Amino acid sequence: MPEEMWLQREAPSLRIIDPDLAVLVDARREEWRSRITASRAVGRAPEKAHGKYLLSGGMLVCPTCGGHFEAFKSPWNTGVYVCATRRRKPGVCSNTLALPIAGTDDAVLDIVEGEVLGTRFIEELLGLVDRGEADDSARLMAERNRLRTEVERLVGSIAAGVPGDTVAPAIREREREIARLDVQLRAPRPMQPDIDKLRAALSLRAKQWRADLRAEPKVARLLLWRLVEPIVLFEPRPDWVKWEAPTKPGLLEGLVPIHQVASPTGFEPVFRP
Known part of the structure; x- marks a missing residue:
């Protein structure tokens, strides 16, 4: 029988893996792939790119060499993010930028909570939802x-x-x-998503994720990888540096299919070392 004559039907009772569990597993695998990519860029072993700080493991990209920042503590500071390439391979990168860990983490979380987990962004995500074809x-x-x-x-x-x-x-x-x-x-008729129910589900998830982002750093970092691409620093100055983070439609994971993901709006705030 030609493929165009096949009939497909949803059968939730036959699923082997719970959809919510599948989403968590996929997110963990995506984080691992991202860490491998980030660590290979600077010649590090993938398993060493998994730090305990929010923006470690490849989340901050150096504007000078393209490597990633890592957390560094010493008797002279309370903890800063610095270019791993400059610290580990002297002479390869000239970037002396040092971002306070606490202040930088708070700045990122404030922006993500307000922009990526806010009402405006939820409405933007709803515009990406596959509404399906009209029932004819x-x-x-x-x-x-x-x-x-x-x-x-x-x-x-x-x-x-x-x-x-x-x-x-x-x-x-x-x-x-x-x-x-x-x-x-x-053939099965297309199911039209209930946008009002989806909006309520996204708002509830955003509220929970805002709380999780302020919880244990490893959990927060896992969520951060699902919400934004690695943060790119640019135009560094002695007292500030701009950064941008393209967003992902992570809030929609497991709720509905996405017709197309045309990178939702990112943002360009400023860090002050």
């Missing part, structure tokens, strides 16, 4: 009824004396069209 069952059924009426009229013309071999090709053509329409009518 009524149109298909009307066309089928029209063809069936024509078949009956043609059959009646034979009884009225019209030669059968003259009418038969027209009858066969209409029967083929009716069979094609029957296949389309048996």
